Amino acid sequence: MAEVTGGDAAATSPVPAPAYPAGWEADVVLRDGSTTHVRPIRPSDAEALQAFHVAQSERSTYLRFFANLDRLSDRDLARFTVVDHADRVALVAVTADDEIIGVARYDRIAPDAAEVAFNIADAHHGRGLGSVLLEHLAAAARERGVRRFTAEVLPQNGRMIAVFREAGYAVRQSLEDGVVTVEFDIDPTGRSLAVMADREHRAEARSVQGLLSARSVVVVGSPDVARGSMDDLLARRVVADLEAGADGDLGLHVVALPPDDPDHLDLPGGPGRAPGVATQHWPDVASVPGPVELAVVAVPAAEAVAAVRALARLQVRGVVILSDGFAETGPEGLALQRALLRTAHAAGMRVVGPSSYGVLSSTGGRVLNASLAADPPPPGTIGLFCQSAPMAVALLGSVRRRRLGLSHFVSAGHRADVSGNDLMQFWRDDDATEVVGLYLESIGNPRKFSRVARRLAAVKPVVVVTAGRSGQVVPPGHAVRATRAPRRTLEEVMRQSGVIRVENTHQMLEVAQVLALQPLPTGRRVAIVASSAPMAALVAEAAAAVGLVVGGQAAIVREDAEDEALASTLASLYEDPAVDVVVAVHVPTVGHSQVRVSRALAAVAAGSGRTTVACMLGLHGATDDLTAEDDDGRRWTIPAYTTPEDAVLALGQAERYSAWRSADRGTAVQPAGVDTRAARRLVAARLAGVTPGDVVDLSPAETAELLACAGVAVLESVPVATPDEAVEAAHRIGWPVALKTTVPALRHRADLGGVRLDVHDEAELRADVEQVLALAQGHPLEPGRAPLEVQRMAPLGAACVVRSVEDPLFGPVLSFGLSGDASDLLGDISYAVPPLTDVDVAELVRAARAAPRLFGYRGLPRLDVDALEDVIARLSVLADDLPELRSLELNPVVVSEHGATVLGARAQLGTADRADGSRRALPT
Incomplete structure (x- = not known):
């Protein structure tokens, strides 16, 4: 059944030169994770609109027009495509070839009301086009002063009625003469905004899933670049990594790289092709058989738009741009980047990059290494997002050294499209990811970040590093609005969102490893196990500094302690009901082996429910020496840190997050009487x-x-300029009163004499007026304002x-x-x-x-x-x-x-x- 409704308002005469509202143009993610472009209709769309109409089924046409119309008349085409973008508005959803796949329109029938009509192409039902067009049409209508939509719908057109009702609006409907009249206010409500956020979440998560679960990849290089150039090396590197890293069937198509060139397998770290990788080489994109799910592009920036346009026929869901040369080069590069996005989105693709390090996914027994990392970390439960390609090198190297595992890794480069918000939408529902880490050079939409991060942090920890504490330093290539907000604003956004903000990537991984390897802390009470009393005192001081509560004496396990004494001490500590978290520090001074200490600690901590961190000489990250199984056979690893301060800092961050997550975050404020x-x-x-x-x-x-x-x-304030006016005002509003100057330099300054309080009689008020006027002499007044105000005392x-x-x-x-x-x-x-x-x-x-x-x-x-x-x-x-x-x-x-x-x-x-x-x- 079509997502359509019928009935247009009476035709109005065309406006000769309508002002085209370019601000209404937008790229959107649809329900299936693909993208499309929404824009106002143009007179030049007449031929495309006719083609759209002719392609519709008889049923869809009947539901739309209440009649069977084989073709639209010239008069109808003019009426539908020539609008004034105010009283008559129409939006269309179009493909990369400007083919119309959906139409939404309204015609004003009253100062604040309009009649609406929708028509969605039969081939595109079920993709959420109707709900997206309704959102955008309602936003345009509110901008033009419309506050209420009406529509006439045939009873059998339940799909369209459902679109209205499921959007979160309070829909009123009535049936007369076999036609359902639908009416609803379009001002945003808590429910309509929640519906939009939920749809946005599902669509964006689906689009990222399409990127990270691809089983067919095309790598596009350029035959015109010099051998050994950066674009050539990027293309060959990612081909080698895809061939070497795939675990399971992967269809790989390589464009414009010679298949007989041995260099593409001899790059550093390129071990050769893994079993199950079927690589095919093609001279150009036009030769590649489709469909293909993911594209990786490494061509000069000037060739990128053409390459992406050519990929449209392959039904590619996402494209990773490894090349640079876009917005970071200046206005021309920014225009090129925007053209790239428009081309990709109209063809249904999301864009990762430009200047991306690539994407990595290792879940469900399958590995997709469409990145420049020849030796990626093993599979695990941490999801990482990183904007900077150079930072990605250091970050992945640090993950490997800690022996941590990743579920996914995405480098967004300049973050032109796919951002940390998109990845958070995906990771919220991804069972393979338990901890999220974000390295952000910029945040393009902090309001969206806040609401998305808060939803994710409610179920999974989110650890964030920002390049600069204020968020006001924007690297070249990042299209971010300027901000005048105080430098502490970003910190407040993070705190409200429940994310764990740290100083650097080292701290991000230090915190991530305790969250990935240990249970969440159940409280702040910390017990300390140390090899010496001075070390225990140092740890206690560090613990108190991060908000942990140190109770009782530390357990001292000397280097020469017998195994039985070691086991007894640890068992007693972990059995103490007053202990929530444990910090263990063991640093031998004469080189004795600490393996027995680490293994004993791991054995007693496993399954105890006490979050444990350790600092032991020679151990870092996830190690076998600090790994043990609990009674149910589940393996637990105590994360190891280089210094006690690192261990305690990570533990304190984990405890604060746990407290935030378990606390009552309240309900959205909705005070009564707000209109x-x-x-x-x-x-x-x-x-x-x-x-x-x-x-x-x-x-x-x-x-x-x-x-x-x-x-x-607001308590009434009467502007006055003379003692007589002040006295008259005081008699009217009632004694006692306050007298205030409106001079900006003295306003609200009782200490400087600009405010006189608790004035009880006429004589006192007259004297105060003279004094305050004299005090204000020489200070400029704001234009149009009286020099004084009289107000009843609060x-x-x-x-x-x-x-x-x-x-x-x-x-x-x-x-x-x-x-x-x-x-x-x-x-x-x-x-x-x-x-x-x-x-x-x-x-x-x-x-x-x-x-x-x-x-x-x-x-x-x-x-x-x-x-x-x-x-x-x-x-x-x-x-x-x-x-x-x-x-x-x-x-x-x-x-x-x-x-x-x-x-x-x-x-x-x-x-x-x-x-x-x-x-x-x-x-x-």
Whole structure:
């Protein structure tokens, strides 16, 4: 049954020169893991639309038009392809050859309502095109002020009704004259966003699975490059590795490399062809018989687009670009890279690279080494993602030296398409991967990273290294938006996501090995086994520094201890119910063998449930000396570290992750009385006619109206300029009052005389007005603002500042601090990135070092923190839902014993430009 619906609104006269909304173009991943291109329809699509229509079955045509139409008339073709991209909008999904495989359109029937129609090619049912087009059409409609879709559907067209309902919208339907009328609001809801995220997860995981499970590979070289050139060496290296490393049947096609050249098997580390590898050589891609699942391309950058276009006929699911020469070379290279992505995505392919080190998969008894690693690590349970090709060399070498095993390895190079987000989507459901490690040179979409990483970290540990702590240093070749967010923002994103952030790749593998080889810690209580008391003291100090709790005396196992004493000491320690984790350090000083110590330790630790790490002379990583079986026959290995500090640091990271994973992460904040739809209407009205990029300052009244949509009230503030006006305002709003200057240099500065509090009578107020006006002389006023404000006195309490700033890279960034020098001079400010849970909000407040002032510091009464958290939650929802909200400051928010009062608010708006929007889209 077709994913279609029928009925268009009445035709309107064509617009002569419609403005083409290029921002609506997007590449998307479909349900089966393949990709396609979605864009607005063009008048030049008339012939392609006719071909699409003619190819449809009679049933599909009937469901779409409620009639059998063999061909579309010229009038219909003009009506369907010439649109104004405002009241009449149409989107098409197209292939690499610009063949239309899906159409979605709306026609406005009211200021905020439009009638929609969909038509999906019969040959492409079941790929999720209908749901993708609905997402993109709804996003375009909201941009044009439409908030409600209606459709007329024949009762037998259950597939289309299901597309609407399964998208997470509240669908209302009625039946009249044999036609079902469907109606639903298209504003994003918690359910619709969750549905989109789940579909995105399944599609992206499927696309990565297609890369890593390929059993047929084509390696594309270039006959025009010089022998021994970099592209030539890359192609030959990967051919040798594919032939040598395959474990099981692998069909390998080699293009433009001579089959009789011995050099392609004589590269360093190339042991020759493994059994089961069937290699065939071809002069060009056109000669290769299809289908082929994976392509590896090592050609000059100028030839890459043509090579990828030629691969389309082979139904390739993914292409690994080993070559460089793209975005890192400048604007021309970036344009070439974007052309490469457009070509690949339109043909259904994901792209790994450019400048990739390749991909490696070793699960299910099969090995796929489509990488430049001649001697890859053995199979295991760690999944690694690395952007940098040079870093991949060091990283894989370190994994081998530790004798750790990998399930998968992917080097994304410049991360033009496939990213760490994609791999995390895949690894969440991959039974072969138990621990994830990410080396990230840049993060192109931190908001998506946060939500994807949080879902993954809830079930599997994720260890992350970033090139630079702030994320603000972007290597050449990485297309990343600029950010103005504080340097601590990335750290907060990581913390909220539950990932384990470490300083370098050495620490990443140190942490990964304990997580891969040992059970998760059940608590912080640590026991120490050492060969000397001074060593035990050193370990105890290091353990306390990482947050572990050292209780009781350390167990000292002397170098000359008898076997029975050794066994008895270890058994007693592991039987202690007050022990959660164990650190063992044994460093002989006179060269005695420690094998008996390591084996005894491994035997008692196996199956004990106590996470154990060890530092023993000469041992590093996973070793046989620290491996033993438990009573059920399962093998356990205690990871070995070079120094006690390394061992304790890794153990502390594992314990913190375990605590995060077992803790209540809360529920998404959804305060009652938040009307984001009304807020959107206000924002849209205020931004009407504003030039993109311009910033609009809201007046105090407009700011108060916007905050009222979120259920946040701002205490009335009356602008005044003279003593008489101040007295009149005080009589109206009621005594006592506060008097404040609006001069930026003195605003909120009671210590400098810019604020006078608890003014009880007319005489006092008149005197204060004269003094504050005199104090403000010489300071510039903001244009259009009165020099003073009079406000009713709020209950006494602690003054706080809550801000939200829309960042081009991170989206909304919330900050919280207590007013005064702690925030202004010492930077005592905490940060969070919405969407937030109630636990996130509570942690945001408590993360400020001055927060004890809110909780009864030095005998003061405990303030109403719940009311403060409610204000923050409402602000977070507003900021998350309104990308146009460039900045919003509540200053001050006075938290008293009963309630929190907002005394001042400032807001700025601008056109929306958020990376992680309400539609699925790949990088372009």
